[in-house]
Amino acid sequence: YMSWKEAKAAVADLDVVAHKATVGSAHVMGGCPMGDDPKRSVAGSDGKFHHLDRLYIMDGSLFPTSIGANPQLSIYGLVYKLAGNLAKQLQA
Secondary structure (H helix, E strand, O other), X not given: OOOHHHHHHHXXXXXXXXXXXXXXXXXXXXXXXXXXXXXXXXXOOOOEEOOOOOOEOOOHHHOOOOOOOOOHHXXXXXXXXXXXXXXXXXXX
């Protein structure tokens, strides 16, 4: 579409029936839990991978499992803290 007006008109012309379509959503988390014990976790509390040098994980995979809610703000906060700490470390 070349304009917002065209897009809105196209949406209005769609043959849509309320509650006819099933919509799903997923918030994938976990898989690379952080912790101090390399036998029980993939990364340290700084997000640094235990077994490879200079590899950091900074996303929702650091949670041990799903937190049971939309993780967006939790991930933002976690990554803000981890990235800030890494930036300070690299400047030193």
